[in-house]
Amino acid sequence: MEKIIEELDINQYLPTALDWATNIVLALVILFVGIWIAGRAYKAVVSIANRYDQLDDTLFRFFGSLVRYTILAFVGIAVLNRFGVQTASIIALLGAAGLAVGLALQGTLTNLAAGVMLLIFRPYKVNDFVDVAGNFGKVTAIDMFTTILQTFDNQQIIIPNGKIWGEQIVNHSHHAIRGVDMHFGIAYGESIDEARKVIEQVLADHPHIVKEPAPFVEVETLNNSSVDFLVRPFCEGQYYFNVLYSIPEQIKKALDAAGIEIPFPHRKVFVVNEK
Known part of the structure; x- marks a missing residue:
């Protein structure tokens, strides 16, 4: 009789262990497949800029990173779901945290949005001589947040993109x-x-x-x-x-x-x- 009871106890835990093993395997599969897809998506977005000279590499690297981390976020949620974790509260928490960060970084996000517009519409490019935000010089770099000018007396001026977009831009190098x-x-x-x-x-x-x-x-x-x-x-x-x-x-x-x-x-x- 004791032998039968022990066998019943062992059989009671076998499904639970099997479920955990299955969930771990599936979670690993989801994780590795998700990372692979995220990497492929990043390369696909960046390759669009490589095929066309008029498109800016910096902008598409940013878009590629955005796509990659979005996919990884969904992969993380899917992995947590495999273990029975309620992700609705996590999503709500992430949304609230994102809103708080957005409010705290309004100026930075303004520069980011302006940088995206400058890289899309390209009113000027590197090596152009421009007059922007009350400064005149040669453009040495354009990134997502700032534009860097070099003046004739060899000074470097770093201008937030938010101060450039929406204001008058004079590109002295536009016409040959x-x-x-x-x-x-x-x-x-x-x-x-x-x-x-x-x-x-x-x-x-x-x-x-x-x-x-x-x-x-x-x-x-x-x-x-x-x-x-x-x-x-x-x-x-x-x-x-x-x-x-x-x-x-x-x-x-x-x-x-x-x-x-x-x-x-x-x-x-x-x-x-x-x-």
């Missing part, structure tokens, strides 16, 4: 050919036609000024003491600053050589003798 606006004045007694010829010759001799479109040289304003020209030569974007800072000196020397006066303010003093 750029116009360079400059102003020059001559005295009223000088010949406008002769001054124009001198200026046009300087522009024609400059190695970085293109022939098409042709430079624009016209009288813009009749000022109090001078006739002012608007001079707009065109050049490739990489030579913009070379043209901007070399042409004024060359035109000044050319006008001096041609005997054309460049006026400057004069002040007349009248002395009244009261004796």
Whole structure:
């Protein structure tokens, strides 16, 4: 009789042990398959950016990570379900924690959202010269949260993307050919036609000024003491600053050589003798 009771006791625990073993095996299978699927999904999303040059790698790596961790979250819930854990409360707790973190990181999430928009619409790219958030410089890096500029005096400026998106963005490198606006004045007694010829010759001799479109040289304003020209030569974007800072000196020397006066303010003093 005692032998029969012992056999019954052993048979009572056998199904429970078998169930636990089955759940452990299934949980491991779900875990390994889920990790494999998450890895494949990440690579699939990233490969989309690799197939198209106009798509940004950083953005698709972010999307790939988002997909991977979303899949792993569902895998974790499925594994817990195999052991009878009630996951509804865990999901609610994670949701509440996510909401609290989101409220605490509003500024960071704003920069993240702006970074996603910048990487999707690409108003500028690395090596472009831009004017953003009151700063001008060369773009050296764009990530999910910040844009990094290098200024001409070799300083690094890190700008949160939230301060860029939604504001005016001036991309000086968008077009291959750029116009360079400059102003020059001559005295009223000088010949406008002769001054124009001198200026046009300087522009024609400059190695970085293109022939098409042709430079624009016209009288813009009749000022109090001078006739002012608007001079707009065109050049490739990489030579913009070379043209901007070399042409004024060359035109000044050319006008001096041609005997054309460049006026400057004069002040007349009248002395009244009261004796």
